[in-house]
Amino acid sequence: MNKNLRVKSSEYIDETNRISFKFNGKTYHGFKGDTLASALLANNVHLVGRSFKYHRPRGIMTSGSEEPNAIVQVNPGTNRTEPNVRATEVEIYEGLEASSQNCWPSVEFDIGGINNFLSPFFPAGFYYKTFMWPASFWKKYEFFIRHSAGLGKSPTSSDPDIYDHRNIHCDVLVVGAGISGVLAAKNAAKNNFKTLLVEEKNELGGSTVYENNEFNKINNKTPSEWLKKEIEELKNIKNLEIKTRTSVAAYHQYNYLLARENLTDHLEAKDKTNKIRQRLLKIRAKKVILATGALERPLIFNNNDRPGIMLSSAIKKYSEFYGVACGSKNVFFTNNDSAYESAISLYNKGINVEAIIDIREQSESKIVKKVKEAGIKIYWSHSIVDTTGYKRLNSISIMKLSNDGTSVTGSKISISCDCLGVAGGWTPAVHLYTQSGSKLKFDEEKKVFLPNQNTSEQISVGSCGGDFKIDEIIKNLNQKLKDTLNINETDLDSIKVEIDQENSKRNIWLLPSDKPLGKTKPFVDYQNDATAKDIKLALREGFRSIEHVKRYTTTGMGTDQGKLGNMHALGIIADTAGVKMGELGTTTFRPPYTPLTFGTIVGRNIGKFFDIFRRTPMNDWHVENKAEFENVGQWKRAWYYPINGETMHQAVQRESKAARESAGILDASTLGKIDIQGSDASEFLNRVYTNAWSKLAIGKCRYGLMLNEDGMVYDDGVTTRLGENHYIMTTTTGGAANVLGKLEDYLQTEWPELDVYLTSVTDHYATASLCGPNSKKILKKIIPDLDLSDENFPHMSFKESKIGNIQCRIMRISFTGEHSYEINVQASYGKDLWEKCIEAGQEFNITPYGTETMHLLRAEKGFIIVGQDTDGTMTPIDLQMDWIVSKKKYDFIGKRSLYRSDTMREDRKQLVGLLTDDPNIVLEEGAQIVSELNQSPVEMLGHVTSSYFSPNLKKSIALAVVRGGKDMMGKKLFVPMENKNINVTVANPVFYDEKNERLNA
Amino acid sequence: MFLINCPYCGERDQQEFKAGGEAHIERPKQPTELSDDEWAEYLFMRKNIKGVQFERWNHAHGCRKWFNMVRDTSNDEIKAIYKMGEKPPAQ
């Protein structure tokens, strides 16, 4: 079985460089230049996998990215393992290991293979029909399905490789380096267009470099010889960048394309380390030239999926390019002349070709004559009605085809063979073309979908544009290049082409058998095991839309997106439903064209580069003092400062007490700060905040609430008037960017007449918030000259001062209810300021506190946090903050909405305080609130928004939003939890120092 | 991914921009004079056209300027771009 099928030396295979690799645990040898598929075929290994549903043995079918069957797991069990890789695209290297997927326990003996014999019970829609009920059985079904259906295994440890992204801008992008792509790129670059040529394979030239039809000539040379010289010349052309092993995954609007460049996948493990494995190219091209070629179609006949049945063009490539014979007794089955070229390729190398089965009545082309002269038997007007061989094809049966092609007649002839090449014509690879949004049109004569209506500057050249013969290709390419590049002459003007003109074709989407369709297995989608019978069944059951038939039968839904069989599925639907194919349309081809690794998609944006994080100027101090951090937007904020192994609760209780009893200090640098200047600054603030701003004196601060136009609270913060036409606004930490954006929007689009300028200065200042009854004494030590008396520097006012030489802005404002100062200095002095405060506060046991204590202290005072106690559905009235809504102002953002019937409802959810009857029980934030316990269903009145144990009040406190809560003061409600019901009482949300006496303490 | 020609900066990638909904909806000058229905019309009602649509865009990660765009939503063709306050080009 393991004989070597290497038949000739090939310039693409380095036979001096022998490589050993493992497939399914067994060691094989190949050569440098082989793909996993070519090396396996050289070792006479065809059976490489099992199909998804029936677990039928499957072999290598193609030589490219369209491969449906040879899907393997590369380097299984390692951290570099990758599932769903096409063996036809893996370049072998020393030490490569690969294994089959979708078979258990092994590809040779697969338990799931029993599904094949049960297949009458697996019709289209089987999964939908069977596994849906009873619902309680799903877990059992799932176990069965997951165990027997393998789609490969993802690695379990982290990816050791590096991935990269690169932006490329070019004048002309050429996709595909077959003959059309090479000539297009050459002419574009020669005409001074900055050109990028990408090719998914590792060699340029496409199928033309192994073109062997002696009757085709370009300038009296074989196309292969001629093109190799052209490729040679590309090296000397300026303006041309060539990327091989690079496949375009997506083509978006405005000529934006994503391509994956493979850099190390073909290297041995030792050469992979510390190199970029794959790079995502983000290409913006002025013009795109698609030269993506065409994919050969299989033929749809009974049992057309056995290992050993391949595309005719693949057999030719394996023979000519890799020097590998795919079988020793070969047969071809065709509807056009392509198979004859493959047959001659084998014949010239002395490989046995038993026969050609042709569904046409005849062909008079030169290549057919040559086959006849070679003595190869041709069966005209015949079709294959069955094949045999479980793990490897061993025979076919053929019968005469009726004139209308719908039935077979006469006696059955059996031909023994181990390899069958099928040739069903060519399908232009228009996937990328349609991804760009451009539209296709069906060509009834050629039976192909062709580019029709472009949405961006692009052309499709060569076979992807519908030109299959070299003379057509060159002629049309030449004209398209001149039109799109706006040039008068090209290299192609003087080319002389001779071709073997005849190439008739007889198209039959589904070939008949002597058995009825129900008894045969003509596969349309190999990977997902969809047969022609399934498609017809779907139509019988009433499915009409091609998209629905696709989903119901799973045709085209594998990792190959049905690149081989989609056209046949459409053809069978059209024939059965009696409509024209052009009227059916196609299913949508979605990116990526071939699967991408997650690594390529994320590139360098992993680990600490996953998202930006921002740190305050005092960050080092927090780290040195063992703070725990929390994420607030992109900021890393000090959360609490545990000492001596304190829990978070213990630390927060200590910090909270210290801040009220003596002194605390908070890093408030993250608050958003917007500098507002201009002669209309006061008027602007009047329009954006709910309260009045015109009369705020210079040097005074005011708290403001900002609404959305729908009347809901959007942001809040203190704004200070620094001068006649100069304010500094603070916003919430998380809201800073959005507030600036919103204010800019109003200024630019609604009120362009206002003379106002906004500048974000969040990062320009560092802010230390000093609070507690001793804060005044500490500040006095730091700035002895500043008069801190309540008369000179009262609550809600501002002073400009100096700490040593450092300019500072001090606001006497408070978010804790204590006597407090917010000291702002230029960001670079932030840590210095902080250390000065700590040092000066030493004698008062100054205690640094984090965001958690800040939240607790403000909750004691009933101060809201926008985004925690509000959720975009709370008006200021709902928050019981009527006092901040000006009745006098004619207008402000959101004002009108406060008078809508809905916002004026009495029974809206309103902010209240909640006290638990047991003062030691702390409610869970988010817990639901009800008024009845013995009723089901019961109305949910609201939920807890903030909840803490207050060390200063020595009891649990909470804020909540409750339907009609304003009028419920003192009412008993319940918070039902999983194991208990908690009794609570509605209370005033200001729990601490209701008279605000401590502000001046 | 669009290529957008900011009227202040020139052609830039779409990721620098933020879409801002339908264009030419002016904030009423005297909101308090409006009925609930009239205010709701301004506040909530937006078109969602398959075809030519007038949109606001902001060069958020660039010059921060707002401008208008005429876009065919059926094929994403950008038909025109013009500054705030300018009249839409004749179709």
Ligand SMILES: [Zn+2]
């Ligand atoms: Zn701009």
